[in-house]
Amino acid sequence: MSDxxxxxxxxxxxxxxxxxxxxxxxxxxxxxxxxxxACLERxxxxxxQVKTGDHALxxxxxxxxxxxxxxxxxxxxxxxxxxxxxxVLEICAHLERCGDYAKNIAKRSTELGPHAQLAGTDxxxxxxxxxxxxxxxxxxxxxxxRDVDKARAVIASDxxxxxxxxxxxxxxxxxxxxxxxxxxAGMHLHFVAKHLERIGDRATGxxxxxxxxxxxxxxxxxxxxADLTTPPAPSAG
Amino acid sequence: MSDxxxxxxxxxxxxxxxxxxxxxxxxxxxxxxxxxxACLERxxxxxxQVKTGDHALxxxxxxxxxxxxxxxxxxxxxxxxxxxxxxVLEICAHLERCGDYAKNIAKRSTELGPHAQLAGTDxxxxxxxxxxxxxxxxxxxxxxxRDVDKARAVIASDxxxxxxxxxxxxxxxxxxxxxxxxxxAGMHLHFVAKHLERIGDRATGxxxxxxxxxxxxxxxxxxxxADLTTPPAPSAG
Numbered sequence: 001m002s003d004x005x006x007x008x009x010x011x012x013x014x015x016x017x018x019x020x021x022x023x024x025x026x027x028x029x030x031x032x033x034x035x036x037x038a039c040l041e042r043x044x045x046x047x048x049q050v051k052t053g054d055h056a057l058x059x060x061x062x063x064x065x066x067x068x069x070x071x072x073x074x075x076x077x078x079x080x081x082x083x084x085x086x087x088v089l090e091i092c093a094h095l096e097r098c099g100d101y102a103k104n105i106a107k108r109s110t111e112l113g114p115h116a117q118l119a120g121t122d123x124x125x126x127x128x129x130x131x132x133x134x135x136x137x138x139x140x141x142x143x144x145x146r147d148v149d150k151a152r153a154v155i156a157s158d159x160x161x162x163x164x165x166x167x168x169x170x171x172x173x174x175x176x177x178x179x180x181x182x183x184x185a186g187m188h189l190h191f192v193a194k195h196l197e198r199i200g201d202r203a204t205g206x207x208x209x210x211x212x213x214x215x216x217x218x219x220x221x222x223x224x225x226a227d228l229t230t231p232p233a234p235s236a237g
Numbered sequence: 238m239s240d241x242x243x244x245x246x247x248x249x250x251x252x253x254x255x256x257x258x259x260x261x262x263x264x265x266x267x268x269x270x271x272x273x274x275a276c277l278e279r280x281x282x283x284x285x286q287v288k289t290g291d292h293a294l295x296x297x298x299x300x301x302x303x304x305x306x307x308x309x310x311x312x313x314x315x316x317x318x319x320x321x322x323x324x325v326l327e328i329c330a331h332l333e334r335c336g337d338y339a340k341n342i343a344k345r346s347t348e349l350g351p352h353a354q355l356a357g358t359d360x361x362x363x364x365x366x367x368x369x370x371x372x373x374x375x376x377x378x379x380x381x382x383r384d385v386d387k388a389r390a391v392i393a394s395d396x397x398x399x400x401x402x403x404x405x406x407x408x409x410x411x412x413x414x415x416x417x418x419x420x421x422a423g424m425h426l427h428f429v430a431k432h433l434e435r436i437g438d439r440a441t442g443x444x445x446x447x448x449x450x451x452x453x454x455x456x457x458x459x460x461x462x463a464d465l466t467t468p469p470a471p472s473a474g
Binding site for chain 1: 303306309310311313314315319322323326330406410413414417420421424427428431
């Protein structure tokens with residue numbers, strides 16, 4: 001019982017969902033950009049904006065997820081359309097987590113407020129933030145363009161993100177060991193680095209969904225990980 | 238067109254999904270219990286078991302999520318049944334995250350290996366771990382029993398978890414400030430404490446889904462948070 005009217009209604013629903021995903025993605029990228037600024041510049045007002053923005057992101061994501069589920073119930077999609085709705089659900093979840101990580105990064109601006117900046121690591125954090133922001137943008141572009149090559153490139157770049165994290169981890173340790181007054185700031189910045197690394201993982205997860213969407217197969221789950229934050233040998237007191 | 242045969246088939250599908258959720262929940266609780274043991278006792282073999290177990294948890298969760306989506310497509314549930322499948326999807330996501338946190342806790346056993354134990358915080362971490370494990374168990378029991386009161390109790394106990402986290406954060410800072418040789422271990426244990434706090438948040442999220450499932454309303458999103466890891470005033474060199 002093919003009915004052009006029904007198919008085009010379904011297509012409109014799918015297009016609307018895709019637009020929402022793009023919108024949530026843009027919100028997540030903006031949140032990340034503002035969050036790292038708020039954190040490194042100890043800007044509490046900007047941090048408050050990120051928090052408010054995250055509420056909006058969460059609401060849009062919940063609405064989109066619900067609309068997708070309802071579409072499944074209404075249209076009982078199969079094959080490519082089913083893969084699309086499944087991928088959308090996964091991508092939405094990844095983006096919601098990215099928003100949360102950004103909010104947590106911004107929140108640290110308050111805890112870091114009284115502390116001097118650890119200039120070397122601030123630069124490294126900013127670079128890492130720009131890098132994972134780029135991964136996120138590329139993953140979303142890959143989704144909108146159904147671009148498997150771009151998705152694979154995002155997945156490959158996650159190894160570099162892990163290396164940046166390891167590097168930051170070690171750098172922060174040296175600041176903390178040099179001077180106990182750096183320990184608290186070092187702690188919070190460690191968490192920021194970890195959140196950035198997790199955003200990179202999420203961008204990678206989105207890219208994997210793109211590959212699933214286009215090819216019907218998830219890429220091999222065991223992608224190389226390089227979180228080698230093993231401790232240096234303790235120095236004598 | 239009511240057909241007892243179709244309804245009972247649907248009921249069987251729902252029951253199977255519920256059983257899977259209970260199973261995933263049990264796996265998450267076991268993972269947490271083994272992970273904190275592996276971490277505090279520096280037991281790499283147990284940590285490896287937790288990692289393997291997490292693969293199994295992820296697979297069962299993905300299968301359950303897919304079965305739930307297919308059920309939505311096939312049966313187009315409405316009202317309470319739709320709330321059930323929506324709640325299941327959320328609960329599965331929370332449990333998958335709990336499994337990941339447990340795996341990360343276990344992994345730290347490797348990084349902590351060479352380091353002396355920080356005895357005071359080890360005890361506090363173990364207590365916190367048992368406490369969030371209890372929250373997780375209670376949230377799952379609330380789901381299986383559709384018990385709103387039990388769910389509310391879990392949500393209320395999350396504040397205590399946040400206090401435990403703050404306390405551990407400060408305790409670890411003192412160890413790190415006392416002796417630079419404690420810094421690396423302190424860092425890793427900080428992450429462990431944070432992962433435990435996040436498991437508590439996830440248990441709370443599951444409890445919120447129970448309330449949604451039974452009442453049709455999510456509880457007020459702004460539950461009291463007490464992550465007050467503000468830095469102590471820096472001491473003079």
